[in-house]
Amino acid sequence: MTDLAIAASGLRKSYGDKTVLDGVDLAVPAGSIFALLGPNGAGKTTAVKILSTLIAPDPASGPIVVGGHDLATDPQAVRGAIGVTGQFSAVDGLITGEENMLLMADLHHLSKAEGRRVAAELLERFDLVEAAKKPASTYSGGMKRRLDIAMTLVGDPRIIFLDEPTTGLDPRSRHTMWQIIRRLVADGVTVFLTTQYLEEADELADRIAVLNDGKIAAEGTADELKRMIPGGHVRLRFTDPDAYRTAALALGEATADDDALALQIASDGSQRELRSILDWLDASGVQADELTVHTPDLDDVFFALTSSSAKPQEALR
Incomplete structure (x- = not known):
């Protein structure tokens, strides 16, 4: 448990007859980025609100430890260890960026001198110095998001919850936000x-954990999740009809596309399988004009695991 920034066992939350979280287990290593995916209404924001002490879990939930502190017995210590940037900006548009920062410093009971120092450092770090005196x-949306995260960092939290931080941002602003998140983790911060x-x-x-119907449908690295989904293949395309026919006869299990002179071979895209195909082509004296590898992506994983017509374990078969 000492190397985990967040550990939750059997996390549950219901509203009346509606179960939002149904026994969710979470283990987030310190100094890492942990992503919780799921469709709208899956319970992602509810999980963040519970872990950040904004709402209470159901009594049937198991133990929850955040930043080394038990959420049930010492929520104030948890609050001191975390920062939260929600779906909707906490920025006050009626005051300047600098005033927003100083307000957060006051809320963290920093002295005026310390508050101004921290605010100035963070405004510079997030490239907001020129806009600091403006309402x-x-x-822009990207600037507000940067200011929002800068405000979250005033208290020097070691764990930060980012609830859909790039929603509505243009691609350039989204990539800027990614760079900010990577820098936070490089500094030792844990990002949920x-x-x-x-x-x-x-x-x-x-x-990455995929949340569906209140439960974790699957968890692992991006590559591990992708390998769970069938459909990976290698595609060989030929310009020589004779070479194509020779390859089609030899690779009887390949799916043939006579019009395109192409063969599709089921494969996980591993180096071992690719080497085997290339060795076979060389040994047979067959020259493929094009070889492409197709592996499932996270879109495939997401759709398979959150399908309304199949249970996750069925989608992965």
């Missing part, structure tokens, strides 16, 4: 990220 209402952008989880996360 936050004039900021929820997102609906699969590319974002693939790009950033050390581990």
Whole structure:
């Protein structure tokens, strides 16, 4: 448990007859990025609210430890260890960016001198110095998000919850946010990220959990999750009809596309399998004009695991 920033066992939350979280287990290593994926209504934000002490879990939940502190017995210590950036910006648009930062410093009971020092450092770190004296209402979406995270860092938290931090941002602002998140982790911060952008989880996360119907459908690295889904293949395309026919006869299990002079061979895309195919081509004296590898991506994983027509274990067969 000492190397885990967050550990939750049997996390449960219901509202009346509706079960939002149904026995969720979470283990987030310190200094890592953990991404929680799931469709709308899957319970991602509810999980963040519980782990950040904003709402209480159901009594039937197991132990929850955040930042080394028991959430049930010492929630104040948990709050001192974390920062939260929600789906909706906490920035006050009526005051300047600098004033937003100083307000957060006051809330953290920093002295005026310390508050100004911390605010100045963070405004520079997040490239907001030129806009610091302008009302936050004039900021772009990306600038507001940067200010939002800068405000979260005023208390120097070691664990940060980012609930869909790039929703609504343009691609350039999203990539800027990714760089910010990577720098946070490089500084030793643990990031618990929820997102609906699969590319974002693939790009950033050390581990990913897919939440569906209140339960964790699967968890692992991006590569581990992709390997769970069938459909990977190698495609060989030929321009010489004779070479194509020779290869089609030799590779009887391959799916043939006579019109395109192409063969599709089921494969996990591993180096071992690719080497085997290339060795066979060389030994047979057959020249493929094009070889492409197709592996399932996180989109495939997401759709398989969150399908309304099949249970996750069925989708992975």
